[in-house]
Amino acid sequence: MTANKPKVVILGAGYAGMMTTKRLTQKFGTEEVEITLVNKHNYHYQTTWLHEVAAGTIEPNRSRIMISDVIDTKRVNLVHDTVVEIKKDEQRVVLENDELEYDYLVIALGFEKATFGIPGMEENAFSIESFDKSRLICEHIEYQFSRYKNEEGNDHLLTIVVGGAGFTGIEFVGELAERVPELCKKYDIDKRNVRIINIEAAPSILPGFDEELADYARKSLEFRDVEFKLGTMIKECKADRVIVGDDEEEIKTGTIVWTGGVQANSIVGNSGFELTKGRVTVDSDLRAPGHENIFILGDCSWVMDEENGRPYPPTAQLAMQEADTCANNIAALLYGGQLEDFVFDHKGTVASLGGKHAMGTVFDDKKLYGVTAKAMKNVIDDRYLFLLGGPRLVLRKGKFRPF
Amino acid sequence: MTANKPKVVILGAGYAGMMTTKRLTQKFGTEEVEITLVNKHNYHYQTTWLHEVAAGTIEPNRSRIMISDVIDTKRVNLVHDTVVEIKKDEQRVVLENDELEYDYLVIALGFEKATFGIPGMEENAFSIESFDKSRLICEHIEYQFSRYKNEEGNDHLLTIVVGGAGFTGIEFVGELAERVPELCKKYDIDKRNVRIINIEAAPSILPGFDEELADYARKSLEFRDVEFKLGTMIKECKADRVIVGDDEEEIKTGTIVWTGGVQANSIVGNSGFELTKGRVTVDSDLRAPGHENIFILGDCSWVMDEENGRPYPPTAQLAMQEADTCANNIAALLYGGQLEDFVFDHKGTVASLGGKHAMGTVFDDKKLYGVTAKAMKNVIDDRYLFLLGGPRLVLRKGKFRPF
Structure with missing residues (x-):
């Protein structure tokens, strides 16, 4: 050169x-x-898949790609x-x-x-922010489950608080709803002792999103035992609890994940x-x-x-x-x-809700639910891989394999 | 009745x-x-396999058996x-x-x-004592590895201190030597940052065991980067360090496992x-x-x-x-x-040292090393399963499958 x-x-x-x-x-x-x-890092990660890494519902390495595998290093100086x-x-x-x-x-x-100055949030809450931090959440949750049977008076270890009901928060609790039964089985824990609590300051989940779809998402998640506290501010975050709402309710918890702002x-x-x-x-x-x-x-x-x-x-x-x-x-x-x-050019938005569950809009605001939406979500994920690394990358890392 | x-x-x-x-x-x-x-519990666990559960080198459920699977519940009242x-x-x-x-x-x-009154040992050290506690050690170690990249100045998270070089301590560090490279690969960590330190008050490992075999074991483990501090007492155990020896050396660590006494x-x-x-x-x-x-x-x-x-x-x-x-x-x-x-009727003693490594004596004190010893160890493990549950249990849970 x-x-x-x-x-x-x-x-x-x-x-x-x-x-x-x-x-x-x-x-x-x-x-x-x-x-x-x-x-x-010498790798690229799929930020939109990190909630799955954090919940432990995807093999973490599937969400990252070596940069040198898709960028021509003869043409580009990669600086790590x-x-x-x-x-x-x-x-x-x-x-x-x-x-x-x-x-x-x-x-x-x-x-x-972005924690908007909520006291203790910076120090005590995890965030789905990078590959390493997402994997830490996954390991942290599993560690709490493994501690549960070895310590007295520690039911709160099985409570997971997720702050924020935007896209990431909702997709994350959806994955958690799938992961928790697996963890319960592994650690001989009664599923009824586990709580997944989503706390959102706005009066509904997915603020700004189509109401009908947001309602569908909430019901789908509630059906799988996710609890919602909507119209509820997190006032303070401590190492083992959050203080929420005007009545300053204390919720003891083993894991706090903040998705409420970036x-x-x-x-x-x-x-x-x-x-x-x-x-x-x-x-x-x-x-x-x-x-x-x-x-x-x-x-x-x-x-x-x-x-x-x-x-x-x-x-x-x-x-x-x-x-x-x-x-x-x-x-x-x-x-x-x-x-x-x-x-x-808005091609649509689909939110995965864990497992086979999903919902969203495509093209002219056509609404999709359930497995159809989930399939479309996988197509969207694969489209990016295709743009980035062609069919070879879709084959290696893709979610939807039609062949 | x-x-x-x-x-x-x-x-x-x-x-x-x-x-x-x-x-x-x-x-x-x-x-x-x-x-x-x-x-x-409603299950029996193989205490002699727990070091593998603790190191994460065995699928935990392979080390336990539902009691009702091997004990005839028409003949025996099982009280949980x-x-x-x-x-x-x-x-x-x-x-x-x-x-x-x-x-x-x-x-x-x-x-x-048994911690012999060593200050802080009861509160701060894990022990390979039960199925749940062993699994906790496994999850704790992995959690430290997942924290490593997310916190500054925390090299000690990758240090694992094992107190005691008796059978359990030695078998455990052997399994750790196998597990650590896997964890390093998973978490993008340079293996040279990890330390496995075994601390023993006696001047040699496996006190009372054949010297030649103990020497073989020590060399095999040192070759795989296990450090030994022999003739060294643990004076005190804190949350993130142990204080050892007459010069009161401080070793910072993320994990302390005590195998020095029961x-x-x-x-x-x-x-x-x-x-x-x-x-x-x-x-x-x-x-x-x-x-x-x-x-x-x-x-x-x-x-x-x-x-x-x-x-x-x-x-x-x-x-x-x-x-x-x-x-x-x-x-x-x-x-x-x-x-x-x-x-x-002493039929021999074989210590597994992780992976394909093992050593021990069988029959008339014939010494075995390496893969031969490992094969014998698996035979010994299977013999118990055979006595307990017959060939069906060996097939389901056994380590050595000749067919």
Whole structure:
């Protein structure tokens, strides 16, 4: 490679970062640009499958992919390092063990837990935030079950509190409902001693989602013994209990998982980008306001939906579509031409509720329930694998194997 | 059954209790005696396999057997309850939920941890003492590995300290040496960060065992990165460290397992039987001194070896042979005749060292090493299953399947 080639640096190998890298390698020849992908781990993980890792309903390694298995390392410099700071005025990125210069920067560093200042939440609650942290939740829950028969007066070890009834919270309790009977069988525990409690400040689960579908989800989960405390705030979180609601009810528990809020990776705010509700509101071409050569994608940014003046809900689907626009716009910057505005093509949303249970919408808001929805969920999961690594990756890691 | 039948009550379904029950059902017809077997759990576990459960190298359920699968419940009353006290002057046994009268009592309640007053050992160390406690060790170790990548400055989470280099301690570190590479692979951990440290007050491992074999075992384990601190006392045990040796070295650790001492189940001493070094020294016919109708077997008693004036080392092999003598002597008491003295027929001792590794002696002190010893160990394990449940049980739970 020559020193004169423009340098594109992508930070983070999540959905947005992986797909942008992939698109850039498809769009440019070897001699046109120097592409560098920086990631903390040498693997990519499927964030939308982490609730299954956390519940223990999937073999953890199925949710991760070696980056070098799907990104052409002859075309892309893979840097296995942790981002410390983005020095945007100097066009440099500081890593733990190195520094990088860039001409074009793609920030796709993902989310982190937002606890809204709830006392004790940061210290005492787990979050479904990374591969390692999700696996920790799985091991923690199993450890509580294994402790149960060895200690006196410890029924609370079998109580699992999940804060937040958004997508992740609901999908997670769905997987837990499947996992708990297995754990009970393994540890000779009466299932009636186990409690899965979902606590949500809003008056219903899946706020903003179709009411009929949300209602279906709630009933499906209640039928499998998930308890809901809706319209209930978590006031405080201690090592072995949460304090909830206006009457300050104490719920003793062995495991607290917070899914109630996320925000952009704190590196973004710490590097001087202005945040609105925890994320950067990007321009319609996905660039950071005032920065011609910096794109911010995925869970680090808000992209406004011009139709209703509200940001698109951040999902994997959104992140992947942003990657296409980002790659096109980098090409436009390099070779001249009009930058395109991002428009989201909503293909539907399906929530898995554990086992064979699921619900959601596809295409023109057609509603799906049960096994049909579940099959569609698997198709959606596989579509990403197909885009990323072709049929070979679907075969290796896919959930739905039609052959 | 008639009320006049003599009542034989067996406490504990370990090796001694199970085999005694089995022998009694073989020896007596339905109308001759009323046999009752009391056990805390509805399953029997193989104590000699628990180190494998604790290390996570065996599917836990392979080490336990439903009692009703091998004991004829038409012949034996199975009482699933916990013994609280033996009122020997009243010939009654107090259970948590019931009371039993007996004419003949067999106490086979097994061992519990003896910590010799080492400060903090009781509270902070695990022990390979029961099925549930062994599984807890397995889950605890895995939990430490899963925590490792999620917390800063926590290398000690990967250190496992095992106190005691007797049979259980050595077999356990052998299994750990096999398990650790699997855990490292699963959790993306460099094996060099893990330490397995065995600490023993005596100057060599397996005190009392053949020196050449003990030396072989130590080298085999050291070759697989087990560290030994021999001639070293554990002075104190805290939640996250042990303090050892005269120089009071501190070793930070995530897991402490104590295998350095056992004693009779404390119910025995609490019920007024006189203890010597934690156990009852029984008469040569296995009866408690001064009690014509009470036998004490297995890890609750010492049986003297008349040849050398020392007690036989308590092993599963010893417990099973005691069961034969006990059953014969109960028959002699019922129908008259001479009670027989117990004589131990030492068939050999093989220690498993993890994976394909093992060593020991068989028959006339022939020494075995490596895979030959391991095969013999499996034969020994299977022999017990055969005695207990015939070929069907060997097929279901056996380790060595020649067909």
